[in-house]
Structure formats: C-alpha cells, structure tokens
Amino acid sequence: MAEASRPQNFLTEIVERDLAAGLDGGQVVTRFPPEPNGYLHIGHAKSILLNFGLARQYGGRTHLRFDDTNPTKEEVEYVESIEADVRWLGGDWGEHLHFASDYFERMYACAERLILEGKAFVDTQSQEEIREQRGSFERPGVESPFRNRPAAESLDLFRRMRAGEFPDGACVLRARIDMAHENVLLRDPLLYRIRHAHHHRTGDAWCIYPMYDYAHPLEDAFEGVTHSICTLEFESNRALYDWVLDNLGPWSPRPRQYEFARLALGYTVMSKRKLLRLVEEGRVAGWDDPRMPTLAGLRRRGVTPEALRDFAELIGVAKNNSVVDIGKFEFAIRGDLEARAPRALAVLNPLPVTITTWPADRVESLELPWWPLEPARGGRQVPFGRELLVEREDFSEDPPADWKRLAPGREVRLAGGYVVKCDEVVRGAGGEVIGLRCSHDPASLADAGRKVAGGTLNWVHAPSAVAAPVRLYDRLFTVEQPDAVEDFLTVLNPDSLRVAAGARLEPALAAAEPGSRWQFLRQGYFFADPVESRPGAPVWNRTITLKDTWAARQAPRAEREPRRPRPAAAAGEPRRSREELRAEQLAADPARASRFARLQAAGLGADEADAVAADPAATALFEAAVAAPADPRAAARWLVNELAGLAAGRPLDSLPVTGPAFGRFVALVESGRVTPAGGKVLLAALVARGGEPAPLVAELGLEKVTDRAAVEAAVDRALAARRAEADRYRAGEKKLFGVLVGAAMKETQGAADAALVRQVLQDKLG
Numbered sequence: 001m002a003e004a005s006r007p008q009n010f011l012t013e014i015v016e017r018d019l020a021a022g023l024d025g026g027q028v029v030t031r032f033p034p035e036p037n038g039y040l041h042i043g044h045a046k047s048i049l050l051n052f053g054l055a056r057q058y059g060g061r062t063h064l065r066f067d068d069t070n071p072t073k074e075e076v077e078y079v080e081s082i083e084a085d086v087r088w089l090g091g092d093w094g095e096h097l098h099f100a101s102d103y104f105e106r107m108y109a110c111a112e113r114l115i116l117e118g119k120a121f122v123d124t125q126s127q128e129e130i131r132e133q134r135g136s137f138e139r140p141g142v143e144s145p146f147r148n149r150p151a152a153e154s155l156d157l158f159r160r161m162r163a164g165e166f167p168d169g170a171c172v173l174r175a176r177i178d179m180a181h182e183n184v185l186l187r188d189p190l191l192y193r194i195r196h197a198h199h200h201r202t203g204d205a206w207c208i209y210p211m212y213d214y215a216h217p218l219e220d221a222f223e224g225v226t227h228s229i230c231t232l233e234f235e236s237n238r239a240l241y242d243w244v245l246d247n248l249g250p251w252s253p254r255p256r257q258y259e260f261a262r263l264a265l266g267y268t269v270m271s272k273r274k275l276l277r278l279v280e281e282g283r284v285a286g287w288d289d290p291r292m293p294t295l296a297g298l299r300r301r302g303v304t305p306e307a308l309r310d311f312a313e314l315i316g317v318a319k320n321n322s323v324v325d326i327g328k329f330e331f332a333i334r335g336d337l338e339a340r341a342p343r344a345l346a347v348l349n350p351l352p353v354t355i356t357t358w359p360a361d362r363v364e365s366l367e368l369p370w371w372p373l374e375p376a377r378g379g380r381q382v383p384f385g386r387e388l389l390v391e392r393e394d395f396s397e398d399p400p401a402d403w404k405r406l407a408p409g410r411e412v413r414l415a416g417g418y419v420v421k422c423d424e425v426v427r428g429a430g431g432e433v434i435g436l437r438c439s440h441d442p443a444s445l446a447d448a449g450r451k452v453a454g455g456t457l458n459w460v461h462a463p464s465a466v467a468a469p470v471r472l473y474d475r476l477f478t479v480e481q482p483d484a485v486e487d488f489l490t491v492l493n494p495d496s497l498r499v500a501a502g503a504r505l506e507p508a509l510a511a512a513e514p515g516s517r518w519q520f521l522r523q524g525y526f527f528a529d530p531v532e533s534r535p536g537a538p539v540w541n542r543t544i545t546l547k548d549t550w551a552a553r554q555a556p557r558a559e560r561e562p563r564r565p566r567p568a569a570a571a572g573e574p575r576r577s578r579e580e581l582r583a584e585q586l587a588a589d590p591a592r593a594s595r596f597a598r599l600q601a602a603g604l605g606a607d608e609a610d611a612v613a614a615d616p617a618a619t620a621l622f623e624a625a626v627a628a629p630a631d632p633r634a635a636a637r638w639l640v641n642e643l644a645g646l647a648a649g650r651p652l653d654s655l656p657v658t659g660p661a662f663g664r665f666v667a668l669v670e671s672g673r674v675t676p677a678g679g680k681v682l683l684a685a686l687v688a689r690g691g692e693p694a695p696l697v698a699e700l701g702l703e704k705v706t707d708r709a710a711v712e713a714a715v716d717r718a719l720a721a722r723r724a725e726a727d728r729y730r731a732g733e734k735k736l737f738g739v740l741v742g743a744a745m746k747e748t749q750g751a752a753d754a755a756l757v758r759q760v761l762q763d764k765l766g
Contacts, residue, residue: 009317011050014258015058015227024226024253028060031225032086033216035067036078036200038272039287039294040085042308042329043263049312050260051229052091063223064093067100067216069209071199079200081287085295089305096223100215101201103222107210108162110218110248111173111191115155119247120191121147122157124171134179134187137720138764141179141187161194164207168194175214177243183723185240189213213237217244220255228255231262232321235724261318266326266480268293269488283492284476288531290541291476291496301473302517302527302543307336323481333544337517337525342370344509345382345415346520347460348470348500350389352435355420357442358386363461366445368416380508384417387462389504391522394457395436397425404455406436412454415521419444419452458521465504470526470540472498478646478684485681486700490688503540512538522546582610595619603632611640617653618644624659630666638666642680646687656690665693678702706756711744715760718743729765737761 015028030051034040040048055062064086068074086093114120123130123146135141158173160166173192181187191214196207210218220228228241238257245251269275270293278284278292287294290301298308311332315324345368363385369375394405394412406412411421418440426435444450476496482488505520512518514533518526524545528538586593592613599609599619612618618639625635643662647655657665665686669679674697685696697703719726722743729737744757 010319011054011227011229011258011260011317012057015054018226019058027224027226027253028055028058029063029224029226029253030055030060030229031063031065031220031223032091033065033067033219034082035070035073035212036075036082037070037073038078038276039081039292039296041270041275041293041295042265042268042298043270043293044085045089045295045308046263046312046315047229047231048086048089048091049309050317052089054227054229060226061096062091062093063096063098063225064091065098065100065219065223067212067219068199068201069100069212069215071195071197071209074200076200081296085299088295088299089308098219098223099201100210100219101199103215103219104202104206104210106222107215107218108208111210111214112155112158114175114191114247115151115158115173117247118151118176120154120173120175121149121151122154122161122171123147123174123188124157127169127172130172130174130190134184136716137184137723137726138716141181141184143179144174144188147176147179147188158192161192161208162206164196166194168196170194173208175243183236183239184720185213185236186243189240213240214244217241217255217257218248221245221249221251224253225255226253228257230257230259232259232319232724233262235259259319261321263315264321264323265293265329266323267475267477267482268326269477269482271483274483274488277489281489283489290471290473293476300527300529300531301541302337302525303333304336304340304517307333310336326475326480327548330544330548334525334546337519337543341517341519341525342377343372343519343521344370345458345460345506346470346503346509346523346526347389347391347458347465347505348472348503348520348523349392350460350462350502350504351392351395351433352426352462353388353390353420353459354435354437355386355388355440356423356437357439360386362386363464366417372416382416382506382508383461383464384414385461385463388414388459389462389465390414390436390457390459395422395433397433405457406454410454411441411452413444413450413452413456414459415456417445417459418442419450458523460504460506462504464507466507466510468503468505468509468538468540470500470503470505470542471529472500472542474498485684491684509538510536514538517543519546579606582606591616598623599636602626604636605633608633608636608640612636615652617651621652621657621659621662625663625666628660628663628667630663631670634670635663635666638662638669638679638683642683643687646684655687657686658690661686661690661692668693668697673697674702708756708760711756711760712764714747715744715757715764717747719764726765737765740765 018024019026019028032048032051034044052062064083066079066082111120123144125144125146130144133142133144157171161171161173171194172190174188175191177186177188179187190211192208192210194207195209198204199206234257238259241257245254264270275292275294279287284292288296288300290297311329314328314332363383365381366384367379368382369377369379371377390406396403396405396407399405399407406422408422408425411419413419420438420440422436422438424437425433426437428434441450474496475493477488477491478493479485479491482491485491509518512528514528515530516528520526525543527541527543529541532539586596595613595616596609599612599622600606602623604612612622622635622639626632639662643652643657665679665683668674669676674682681700682693682696682702685700686693718740722740725740729740740761741757744761
C-alpha cells in the first residue's frame with residue numbers, strides 16, 4: 001500500500017486495489033508511448049511524470065516505447081529529442097527502450113491468426129466507401145461486400161499486400177466485429193494499411209503498417225504492461241483495445257487501459273499540427289523557441305523539471321477535461337526559482353543618473369550578497385561611481401500619490417548602496433527626459449534603517465556595466481483559449497518576444513555560466529541561454545516576471561489606474577459607502593466628474609459610468625459608439641468586460657477599432673445577428689485587424705445559425721467527437737449536458753442559436 005504522504009488519486013486507488021487482490025503477480029508496469037512525429041510538450045510532461053511516478057511509487061518499472069507505425073511523419077530527430085526530454089524530467093527506463101517496429105513481425109503473425117479464425121478480412125474498397133459504410137453516431141454501418149470473403153482468399157491478399165504487390169490505398173485489413181455497434185470504432189475497424197514509405201528504423205522492409213488501435217494493445221501485452229494509462233480522448237478506444245487483447249490472448253499479465261484528463265493549459269496550443277505550423281511558418285524560431293510549450297522550449301527558457309513536477313502535483317490527476325489556469329504553472333515556476341536563483345543587478349531600459357555630490361574620478365566597490373536574506377552564502381564586489389543607470393520606468397515627473405520610486409525632490413535607496421535624491425531633470429532638444437542629476441547621502445550606506453519616501457531601486461555603474469542581449473519572453477497568445485478561435489494565428493501575442501537592446505548588467509554577470517539561473521532584482525528570473533551564450537558573453541532569456549503582471553494588463557483600465565489612498569476612518573467613524581467614496585473621488589477630479597455626468601445622462605448606471613469615466617479614451621470611444629448608434633448599456637458592457645481585456649494594456653485610442661465601428665459591432669450582437677460567443681470572436685478580430693464588423697461577420701462565418709438542419713449537423717459532429725460524454729449523459733450524468741452544448745456551439749464557432757442547440761441536443765439524446 002502507498003504511504004499516506006504519497007500522492008493519491010483515482011489511479012493510485014486502482015493500483016492499490018490490484019496489488020491487494022494479488023493481480024499481475026504484484027507487478028506495476030507502465031509505459032510512456034510517444035509517436036516520434038514531433039517534439040514533446042507540457043501536456044506530455046504530465047503523462048511522463050504520471051507514468052514514471054506511479055511505477056516508482058509502487059516499486060515497478062516504466063517503459064519508453066515509440067509508436068513508430070506511420071513512417072510518413074516520423075523522424076530520428078524526434079526520437080532523439082523525446083529521449084532527451086524524458087531523461088530531463090527524471091524518467092529512467094533502464095533497459096526498457098522499445099519501438100513498435102520491434103514487434104512488426106509478431107503483429108503480422110497475430111493478424112494472420114485473426115484472418116484464419118474468421119475475425120479479420122481484407123477489404124478492397126476505397127477509403128471513401130469504407131468511411132461512408134461505417135455510418136455515424138446516429139446511423140448504423142453497412143457491411144462491406146467483402147466482409148464474408150473466405151479466410152484463404154483474405155490471407156492470400158494480405159500476404160500479397162506485405163509483398164508489395166498493391167499500391168497505397170488499394171486494400172486494407174479490417175477486423176470483423178459488428179457493423180451495427182453503437183461505438184463507431186468497433187464497426188469493423190482498420191488493422192493494417194499499405195504505406196510505401198521509408199521507415200526510419202526498418203528501412204524498406206515493410207510496406208504495410210499496423211494501425212495505432214491495433215498495435216498499441218499488442219505492444220502493451222508483448223512488454224508485460226499492467227496499467228496502460230491514456231488520456232481521456234482514448235476512452236472510446238478502450239473497447240477496441242480490449243477486443244484485440246481478448247481475441248489474441250491469453251496474456252499474463254493482461255494489460256488494462258485507464259484514462260485521465262489530458263492537460264489543457266490556458267494561453268497555449270498543444271496540437272502537434274499547430275505547433276508544427278508555428279515552426280514551419282517561422283512564427284517562432286524552432287521547436288525549442290522559449291515561447292513554445294514544448295519541453296525543449298521550456299528547458300531553453302529556464303524552466304526546471306522540478307517546477308514541472310510541482311505543477312503536476314498542484315493540478316493533480318482528474319477524470320474530467322478542463323482548461324488549467326496558466327497562473328498555476330507560473331506560480332510553480334516562481335516558487336521553484338525563488339529558492340535557486342541568486343540576485344543580481346541589471347537595468348533593461350536605462351536612464352542616466354549623475355551623482356553630482358560624488359567625485360568624478362572616484363569608484364567605490366560595494367560588497368553585495370548574492371542572497372540578501374542569506375549573506376553567508378557569498379557575495380561579490382559591485383562598482384559604484386558618479387555615473388549610474390536606473391530603470392527609466394522608475395522615474396516619474398508627475399507621480400501618483402502612492403508612487404514609491406524616483407521623482408523630483410524624492411529620495412530613494414539604491415539596492416545595497418546609498419540614498420540618493422533627484423535634484424534636477426535633464427532634457428533633450430525635444431523636451432524629453434534624457435537624464436537626472438541627483439545628490440547622495442554619504443552616511444546612508446552604513447545606515448540601513450534610514451527612512452526614504454521612495455522605495456529601493458536597481459541600478460548599475462554606467463562605465464563598468466556590461467551590455468548583453470536580454471530577451472523578454474511572454475505568453476505566445478493573447479486569449480486564454482486560442483484553439484477556440486477560427487485561426488489561432490490571429491491571436492498570437494505581438495509582444496511575446498521583446499529584446500531589451502539597451503540593457504546593461506553588473507560586471508559579475510559577464511562570467512555567468514550558460515544554463516545558469518538568476519533573479520535580476522525587481523525585474524524577474526533570467527536564464528543564460530545554453531545554445532547562444534558564449535564564455536564571457538551570455539545571452540539572457542527571461543523565464544518569468546517576478547509577479548503576475550498579465551492579470552493586471554488584462555484588467556479594465558479603470559482597475560489598473562493607480563488609486564489614491566483612501567483616508568483612514570477615525571476611531572468609531574462609520575465606514576463610508578461606495579457612493580460616498582465615489583463622490584469624494586469625483587470631487588477631486590473635475591474632468592472625470594464631467595465625463596461621469598455625461599455617461600449617466602446617456603443612460604448608464606453609476607457603476608457602469610464610473611468604470612468608463614475612469615479613462616478619457618474609453619469615454620470618447622463609448623460616446624462615438626452610442627452615436628453610431630449602439631445601446632449604451634450594451635456598449636459599456638462590451639467595452640469594460642471585453643474590449644479592455646483584448647487591449648492587453650494598450651491605450652484604447654491606439655487600437656484599430658474606431659468608436660463608430662465598435663458601435664456597429666455592439667448593434668450587430670444586440671440585434672441577434674451574432675451570438676454573444678460569436679461576438680467575442682468578432683471583437684478579437686476587430687482588435688487585431690480593424691475594419692468594419694459586418695464584412696468580418698461574413699468572412700468569419702459568424703452569422704447566427706438558426707437553420708435547424710445546419711444545427712443538427714453541428715450537433716451530430718459534436719456527439720460523434722464526444723461519444724464518451726454522450727454515453728455517460730444517457731447513463732445518468734446529466735451535468736454533462738452543458739459540455740455537449742459547448743461542443744456543439746464550438747462546431748459553429750459559437751454562431752448557432754443556443755436555444756436551438758439545446759433543443760436539438762435534447763431531442764437526440766432522448
């Protein structure tokens with residue numbers, strides 16, 4: 001039995017039950033079976049950690065097996081990258097490295113046995129004919145005219161298939177199961193097809209290859225796997241898995257398949273087809289681009305295997321699919337790096353500072369610890385002199401009341417150094433700020449407790465600072481579910497990679513080893529790129545920011561604006577209401593008060609008016625939209641709840657969406673021509689491309705679908721794809737109705753009438 005401290009989930013319960021019953025001779029053998037047709041991604045990491053961890057937890061073993069049954073898409077490069085990724089995550093398969101191609105001869109012998117026993121036949125129809133005859137979720141299949149072909153004839157054809165007598169697609173081997181079965185996968189499925197293609201391991205020895213659903217259970221059985229753990233989309237395939245084993249056994253141990261929810265992560269795509277498209281179209285720099293969710297990309301970004309294990313434990317093992325908040329992954333990364341990354345000084349967007357009270361020719365070495373809270377772990381000498389650099393964003397000429405950084409007349413402490421005061425702003429020919437002149441307090445270095453109005457700033461000594469490429473990586477997509485958008489490429493984040501070309505780092509970082517991790521004070525966690533770094537010249541990749549800045553950028557601008565502190569209530573004074581506080585804020589800001597009054601006059605409630613009035617650009621866009629005309633309440637709702645989030649921190653007046661176009665967009669949705677879900681897709685397209693909403697509705701196919709036949713077709717597709725959920729709904733899991741509604745809506749990009757979808761679903765589900 002597992003100890004109480006070990007991770008517990010429904011799979012550990014199954015294993016413990018089997019061990020208690022004495023099944024499989026007390027063995028636990030799992031496997032990780034990737035197809036070598038792409039690089040592994042973070043979703044595979046969950047499966048790797050689960051399979052290897054489960055076997056390790058119960059004293060078993062895990063096999064690494066490549067399902068190389070499709071030579072047209074497989075490459076040695078992928079095999080090598082997968083092995084490296086599994087090792088990196090701590091997977092140890094020992095001597096158990098296997099390939100499906102190791103078993104091609106045994107699989108072929110099993111297929112001949114099925115033919116001789118009347119359980120398989122060679123079909124010489126076209127793929128289109130076979131596909132049509134298999135029927136659908138609502139329509140039973142039709143038997144092939146070759147289904148009762150004599151075994152001797154099928155065996156002869158099958159051997160001739162192997163000998164290479166037929167071209168691709170001329171014939172296939174099919175199992176003889178049940179063409180009326182409710183599970184479409186059991187309607188005489190394909191077992192072998194012809195592929196005249198060079199295999200990366202067997203060369204040209206074979207021209208017929210087994211289908212995955214036939215090969216996979218046999219591989220498990222040949223290797224003695226006890227618990228074959230798959231993701232949930234293979235739930236319907238389990239019946240075929242069992243049919244293959246039941247008709248080609250006996251096996252000892254007899255493998256059993258179990259399914260868990262695959263990892264779907266926000267702001268990420270994990271389809272190999274889509275990831276390959278990103279690579280092939282040059283949208284990223286390769287499979288190991290640090291923006292990619294591939295394990296190679298995460299490794300190059302500086303994410304550790306320990307962080308991935310922490311993340312896997314954080315989200316657990318579930319039976320139902322859901323989208324995991326990417327914030328949980330980022331939380332695990334930060335928690336891991338916090339304990340392993342020494343602190344260093346770096347300025348990414350420099351603003352020159354001259355310490356006028358410091359002698360021009362004097363340079364002092366300050367002893368700074370790598371770990372400020374644990375100075376015993378060592379430190380380094382950092383030069384300090386008259387000419388310094390600070391972050392440009394750490395200075396404001398007109399700061400808000402809660403500003404904690406540098407401003408005219410404001411004192412701050414330089415990290416590990418002196419307190420300085422801004423005395424003068426230096427301007428360029430165009431009036432722009434090009435530098436600051438500050439004075440320092442000589443006694444403040446020894447007086448660590450000296451109070452300052454501002455906070456603590458990072459800095460570097462300008463003459464000795466090291467220039468280095470610093471790449472600022474961010475999320476690759478601007479929306480949480482890019483797969484839900486018609487073309488996922490339209491929601492690529494244009495700021496997923498920015499290069500801080502003027503970055504300057506403290507001198508000690510020039511000697512940073514490739515592959516080392518650091519925290520740049522107040523900036524984030526950074527990784528010395530192991531591919532492009534050279535001795536004495538590291539290239540830096542930002543792994544992650546110190547805090548979740550994305551949530552703040554996605555919030556409506558009214559919520560992002562610095563808020564002036566509320567005066568503390570006197571003892572015994574009753575707490576003021578929201579209305580009283582709003583009145584106080586408006587009284588302090590006449591321009592905002594004027595906007596607020598106009599918005600209320602336009603028909604908005606106080607809360608809506610307050611949210612829009614907080615941003616002059618939002619007010620202007622709203623008023624132009626209402627003049628278009630658009631319903632005021634609807635325009636405010638779409639502006640605050642959707643458009644502000646899509647702006648991703650950009651000023652609203654910098655977007656390609658004009659006020660009148662936004663108003664016509666709102667009118668389209670409110671008129672019912674576009675569903676609310678379709679409206680979100682349409683608005684995202686307007687933010688990305690600009691233009692008029694009506695033509696985009698037609699281009700994107702977002703016109704509300706009210707035709708019952710079209711809705712029925714969409715529902716049929718959804719039910720076919722969600723066969724398992726539909727069966728479970730009919731068996732009593734009524735909560736799955738919403739899942740099926742969502743699947744059907746997705747089939748129409750959210751354009752179907754939701755009430756009609758629900759009605760059609762109810763009719764079809766009974």
